[in-house]
Every structure is written in C-alpha cells, then in structure tokens.
Amino acid sequence: MATDLGELLVPYMPTIRVPRSGDRVYKSECAFSYDSPESEGGMYVCMNTFLGFGREHVERHYRKTGQSVYMHLKRHVKEVRRYLELNRDFNGDDYEYEDEAKLVIFPDHYEIPLPNIEELPALVSESVTIACDAVLNAGSAYKKQEADSWEDELQVSKHARSLRQHDSGVRIPPSGWKCAKCEMRENLWLNLMDGTVLCGKWFFDGSGGNGHALEHYRETNFPLAVKLDTITPDGADVYSFDEEEAVLDPYIAEHLSHFGIDMLKMHRNGNHTDNHVQTRASEWEVIQESGLKLKAVYGSGFTGIRNLGNSCYLSTTMQVVFSIAEFQRAYVGNLQRIFDYSPLDPTQDFTISPRMFKALVSKGHPEFSSNRQQDVQEFFLHFINMVERNSTGSENPSDVFRFIIEERIQCCQSQKVRYSQRVDYLMQLPVPVEAATNREEMIAYEIKRKDAEENMRAPPEPVRAHVPFTACLQAFAEPENVPEFWSPALQAKSAGVKTSRFASFPDYMVLQLKKFTFGLDWVPKKLDVSVDVPDFLDLNRFRSIGLQAGEEELPDLMPPIAVRQSFFCFSAPEIDESSVMQLAEMGFPLEACRKAVYYTGNMGAEMAFNWIIAHMEEPDFAEPLAIPAYMEPDLPSSSLATASPLDNQPPEESVAILTSMGFPRHHSIRALKAMNNNLERALDWIFTHPESEEESAGISDMIDSEPKDTSFSNTNTHSDSMLSPDQGLSSPRVRDGPGRYELFAFISHMGTSTMSGHYVCHIKKEGRWVIYNDHKVCLSERPPKDLGYMYFYRRLSSC
Numbered sequence: 001m002a003t004d005l006g007e008l009l010v011p012y013m014p015t016i017r018v019p020r021s022g023d024r025v026y027k028s029e030c031a032f033s034y035d036s037p038e039s040e041g042g043m044y045v046c047m048n049t050f051l052g053f054g055r056e057h058v059e060r061h062y063r064k065t066g067q068s069v070y071m072h073l074k075r076h077v078k079e080v081r082r083y084l085e086l087n088r089d090f091n092g093d094d095y096e097y098e099d100e101a102k103l104v105i106f107p108d109h110y111e112i113p114l115p116n117i118e119e120l121p122a123l124v125s126e127s128v129t130i131a132c133d134a135v136l137n138a139g140s141a142y143k144k145q146e147a148d149s150w151e152d153e154l155q156v157s158k159h160a161r162s163l164r165q166h167d168s169g170v171r172i173p174p175s176g177w178k179c180a181k182c183e184m185r186e187n188l189w190l191n192l193m194d195g196t197v198l199c200g201k202w203f204f205d206g207s208g209g210n211g212h213a214l215e216h217y218r219e220t221n222f223p224l225a226v227k228l229d230t231i232t233p234d235g236a237d238v239y240s241f242d243e244e245e246a247v248l249d250p251y252i253a254e255h256l257s258h259f260g261i262d263m264l265k266m267h268r269n270g271n272h273t274d275n276h277v278q279t280r281a282s283e284w285e286v287i288q289e290s291g292l293k294l295k296a297v298y299g300s301g302f303t304g305i306r307n308l309g310n311s312c313y314l315s316t317t318m319q320v321v322f323s324i325a326e327f328q329r330a331y332v333g334n335l336q337r338i339f340d341y342s343p344l345d346p347t348q349d350f351t352i353s354p355r356m357f358k359a360l361v362s363k364g365h366p367e368f369s370s371n372r373q374q375d376v377q378e379f380f381l382h383f384i385n386m387v388e389r390n391s392t393g394s395e396n397p398s399d400v401f402r403f404i405i406e407e408r409i410q411c412c413q414s415q416k417v418r419y420s421q422r423v424d425y426l427m428q429l430p431v432p433v434e435a436a437t438n439r440e441e442m443i444a445y446e447i448k449r450k451d452a453e454e455n456m457r458a459p460p461e462p463v464r465a466h467v468p469f470t471a472c473l474q475a476f477a478e479p480e481n482v483p484e485f486w487s488p489a490l491q492a493k494s495a496g497v498k499t500s501r502f503a504s505f506p507d508y509m510v511l512q513l514k515k516f517t518f519g520l521d522w523v524p525k526k527l528d529v530s531v532d533v534p535d536f537l538d539l540n541r542f543r544s545i546g547l548q549a550g551e552e553e554l555p556d557l558m559p560p561i562a563v564r565q566s567f568f569c570f571s572a573p574e575i576d577e578s579s580v581m582q583l584a585e586m587g588f589p590l591e592a593c594r595k596a597v598y599y600t601g602n603m604g605a606e607m608a609f610n611w612i613i614a615h616m617e618e619p620d621f622a623e624p625l626a627i628p629a630y631m632e633p634d635l636p637s638s639s640l641a642t643a644s645p646l647d648n649q650p651p652e653e654s655v656a657i658l659t660s661m662g663f664p665r666h667h668s669i670r671a672l673k674a675m676n677n678n679l680e681r682a683l684d685w686i687f688t689h690p691e692s693e694e695e696s697a698g699i700s701d702m703i704d705s706e707p708k709d710t711s712f713s714n715t716n717t718h719s720d721s722m723l724s725p726d727q728g729l730s731s732p733r734v735r736d737g738p739g740r741y742e743l744f745a746f747i748s749h750m751g752t753s754t755m756s757g758h759y760v761c762h763i764k765k766e767g768r769w770v771i772y773n774d775h776k777v778c779l780s781e782r783p784p785k786d787l788g789y790m791y792f793y794r795r796l797s798s799c
Helices: 001-013 058-065 116-121 122-137 141-148 212-222 252-259 282-289 312-321 325-331 335-340 358-361 375-389 398-403 439-454 469-477 561-565 577-584 592-600 605-615 652-660 665-674 677-689 691-697
Strands: 043-046 052-054 069-080 095-105 110-113 189-192 197-199 224-227 238-240 245-247 267-269 270-274 401-412 416-425 427-429 464-468 496-502 508-513 516-518 524-526 530-532 536-538 740-750 758-765 770-771 776-779 790-795
Touching: 001 095, 001 122, 043 058, 052 058, 069 122, 095 116, 095 122, 110 116, 116 122, 189 212, 224 252, 282 740, 312 375, 312 740, 312 770, 325 398, 325 740, 358 416, 375 398, 375 439, 375 790, 398 508, 427 469, 464 469, 577 592, 577 605, 592 605, 652 665, 652 677, 677 758
Parallel strands: 427 508, 464 530
Antiparallel strands: 043 052, 043 069, 069 095, 095 110, 189 197, 189 224, 224 238, 238 245, 267 270, 401 416, 401 496, 508 790, 516 524, 536 740, 740 758, 740 790, 758 770, 770 776
C-alpha cells in the first residue's frame, strides 16, 4: 500500500516545494473565508504556493492552478486547562489542541497521513518529509506580516502569569505620588511585586528621574513595573527590567487590583491618574452600555469581528460600511464571481481577504500596517481610497458617499468672488466648546480642579460640556479667513474669506465631529463633550446657489513672478528659534528641531512636530542642518517665466519649495493638486499621506500628466480633484438629491486620544439599535448617540 501511495506521489514531486525564507505559509486561515484548522473541514495548504483554503474552496484552487498536492491540517480541542485560582474568563489560550496532518492528492482525494510518509520509498519520503516539516514548522503568515511592519508588537512578559505579589497591605492613592527614594513626582513606576513607587530614568520625551526603579530591581530582582500615569481601562505601560523591554501583561487588571487600583475607573488626566469612584458614569461604561443586560444576537448581519490587536477602528468601519446595500451588492452579492475571477494569489485581492484584509488594506501605510490604535476617520478615508483604486471597470460602491462642495472666496477689499468645486466624502463639523449650555458649571469645575491639583487632593468629578448640534452646524457654515490671500483684482495680498456649501447631496452623508485637538505636549487629545446629534437631519439650507446677480468674479490671473519668487527666493534661511526651543524642551535633539522648523517653513511648532514624527527613524535625524543652495532673485527659472494661467499643473515655485525639503517631485505635485495648490495644506497632506513603495515605483513617470488625484486629506478637504462649476454635477458618479437624512449608524471612541482607547459602533437594523463591540453583538438598550465620533445618515426616501 505504501508503495502504491509513493507511486501516486511521484508525478507530483516537481510541484512539491520547501518554503524558503521569503515565503509566507498561510496555514491558519482560508484565503477566501474564515475557515481554519479548527473548522469542521480543516485547512488545505497548497504544497507549491503555500496558500491555505477551506474545504469549500480548495477544489477551485486545484481547477485554476492544477496544483494537486495539499497538506490537510485539522485541529481538535483536546482539553481545557483549569485556572480556577486566577478567577478569570477562559480565552483561546486556555485550550490545549491536538493537531492532525496528512497529504491529500486531488482530484481523487488520496490521503497519506504524515506518520506514514516514512514508509514510502526512500526517494519520495526524504524530499516530501523535508517539505512537510518545513510547512508545519513555518511561522504564521500573519505573524510574519506583523514582524515586517515598521514597529514590532509588544510581547507578553514571561513573568506575567507567575508573578507572586507580596501581601504587604500597600494601597496606592489616587494622586500625590512621590518616589520612595527622592522628591521626584513625575515619571513614576509602581513595582508590581511589592507596590513600591519609584522614579524612572531620563527619557527623550522630557520625562525625568534618577533611575531608582531600576536600582530597586537590581536590589530585589522584582521584574515588572507599571507607569502610573498611563493606566486606563484599555491597559497600561508595563516594563520588564529582566527582559529589558516594554512588555504586555495580560493580567494587569488583577495585578493592579492587588494594590487597590481598579482599571475600569481610571482615566488619564494630565500629570496624574485618577482612580477615585465617580458618581457620573464613565465614557467607557456609557458607550459600551456596561451594567445593562444586553441580549446577544446572531446570524447574517449580526456577526462580530474578533479584535486582532488594536483593530477595532477597522472592524467598526467594516460593520457600518457593509450594512449599506451598495457595498453588500458589490462584495457579497457578487461573491461567486469574485471567487471565480480572483487572482492566483487571493491574499493580494482587495475584494476577498477576511483576516488578511487588515494586512492588505494597510499595505504600504506606516500607521495602518502597525499594531497601534488609529483614527477611524482617517481609516475610513483610506478605505474609500482603496475602494476607488480597485473599482476600475466595475460598480464603485463608494459613490454613495461622494458629493461636491462649492467653495466661495471673496476679496474683502474689492468684494469680488471666486467659485470652485471639489469632491468630498465626509462632512467635518467643528465642536465649539465655548457654545456649551453648561458653561458656568465647566468654569466652576476647572477652578476646583486646579485647586485640587495645587493641594495634592483628588480632583473633583469631571464635567462634560453639552454642546448643541445646531452650534456645530453654525460653526461649519460661518465664513473663515483665508491666510496669505493674494487678490487677482488688487494684484496684491488682501484679506479674504471663504464659505463652503453643498453643490450636491450624497445618498449617504457621513459626519465627523472634530473632537480631537492637540494638547500643550503636542499629543492628540479628545474633547470631553456631549452633542445632541439628531435622528433626522435637514441640510437643504446649506445648498450652494452659485454666482449671484450683482457678484463680480475675480479675474483668473496668476501672481506676478516677483511675488511668487518671494516664496522661495530668499538670501538666507530664517529659523523660528522659539519653535526650536519648544521642540527641544520636549527632549528632541536640537539639530533635529532646527531641521524640522526649517523644512516646514517656520509654520510653527505643531507642523515641525509632525515632521519630527515622520523623520525620527532616519539615520541622519540628529545630524546638523545642511542648507541647500538658494536661487538668485535675478535669475528666475525658465519654468516660472513660461507659466501661464492656463497651466493645469501646480505652480512650479510651490513644487520647488516642497522638493527642496526632500520630498519626491511626484508626491509634491499630488499634494498640491489635492490641496488646491495651498502650500501649507499640501505640506500637511504629505505628512499624513506617506507614499507607498508601489506608488513611488509606478507613478513617477506619469504624475505630471495625471488628470486627477484620488488621495484624501484628514482636513475637511478630502478632495480628489478640483472641478469647474459646470463639470461636477454632470458627472455620473455624483448622486444628487434632497438633503434630508435619517441616522442609521454611528461609531464611538473611548479614551483620551486617537493613539489609544477603543471603538464600538451602533447600527440600526430592523428598527432596533444593535451594538457591535468586537466579536460581541447585542441589542442596544441605551444607544449613546450624544457621545459618538462619526455619524452615518441615509437619505430619506420620502423627501
């Protein structure tokens, strides 16, 4: 029998490969579905391509490629480990598994259990055994993808599970901490074994200490410590002195409770962490509807998505987007065709990958390809961009979000106007905290908070600002000043104001409340606000009306060469030393700060900080500033001399400024096009839209003649092209209609900034609100519509 099976394998021996170092072995999830080795049919791994398939899809791969030999992996639950002493819920790590593996030859499904391979003829068994062992021992393709991202994932400490905490009776107070060995009151670390509070060492971010926490470890060998001002309901910063790196502690809640700290009642607040019991329910409790007996729901449309590690921003976006009929039709109703016409490597197909989706959609993006928390609004726009790229020649479901904004700029002195149009995909609403209806209560709280901080007392109960939604709409509609406005009518700089109105209304309107801002330490933080967002929304009063009788248009003229040269023809560089010092005080190298301020054109410390974050991994980050050669004022470039008002390209002088900062020419042109040639906003666009390797390889030869750009900004100009007034509404991709909408979904954020916290979403289905919290899906009892971050409205059909 063994000889017969060996003879069956012989014809396929040339197709059986041994995985090399660059190969990814997809053995934990099917390329088309959620099937895994734990599924009823197990997993089939192609011994040539190393792609994995569930039972339903493996024959399709065989028919398409002709590859016949697959390794069939099946995993059975053997037993559940018992951790009763931990008094915690079971999770996936609490199971022990028994694995079964065999080779299967298609199309006749001949099976060869791996232990029987040794019985095959020596010529066959030796090479097949090597290939099978290599597949079985290969790391998960997903872990390899994570390792390839630019930031390594934190690992669980080897001390976390076995940590023996001393029963010393130590209880950590909510504030007033001080190092046990010196007077330091910042950068304090709590040793998780004996409860000693000690200072850390001096770090680049400006936090300081005398190294007493490390000294304590050397004296006691107590390995784990947690930074006190980082404890929130979603985790804390833990350091292992023994392992000499930041680590994860899956039992951090239990370890902190040993010292009287309840993580679920913690929130970050300036220089201290507060764990006093609050009478007001926390944001985490309200948004997740904690304490309520929610009824779980299952089935089509009610399936959760497991958190892959800070992936809730992705899963909430997908839950909402795929509750829209157009996306269901494009990617679910058309599923069989997608499967049949998929590429040979489905892991690179945008329309398929389930778990692979995160790796694919974030490929080439330094933020979304990492394991850090992200801004769901930025990911939504990134996802729409990916849909745009992958919908060529087929239905584009993102058209349901697409609308046109008309911008009107008026010269305050001449009163002449200019109208232009741009495409957008969401409406950003400012949140004017100064319009809060409980302003007096907020002022009283701030006085009490400062007094408590000065006297080392627990802070008072926080007060959340209540901002009317009408105030947000009013702030959106108000005219805004245009900085550095050059008036063609006056041929000089003048005061200008801009207003924005809707030239079209989409089928689905997405609103984002601009809750995030920068703190004094340049870390993004969230406004603690409640906004009475309505169930029904009427935006018709914001419909644009175009050029009015009596209005005179600004002439279509370019600035004179002498004026344009003033942007880049200067005799010596100027560096804003105050901005340099602001950055240096944060702990960054002085030369890096000087370069950041210089390369961002003295636009302020915030813009320079963004430059630092984008360039701090570069090898010459802290090298002295090398000043490039300057253009002589009396020798203008030929491109400037020949520029004309009819040019479709961005002004060459603006391109020159960006390229002199070290940005690629094609990427600079894309940024200027996306931001309507506004230099400052183009620079911000570059920082928030780093080019991928694919883009840089394929776009450099064609960007100058590209008619339009499909990139987005994180400001309220997510434009992919500027349109003339008579061009936009005639586009078949713009679905105009009445501006009356009904709320059907919203995404909420919990935490203090976009860099941390957790996202959940609520979706109205079958007349009931449903909460999606990672893999848990339940009927909502009290949907917290006033605490949302992004809101999704659909057009009312009975307008």
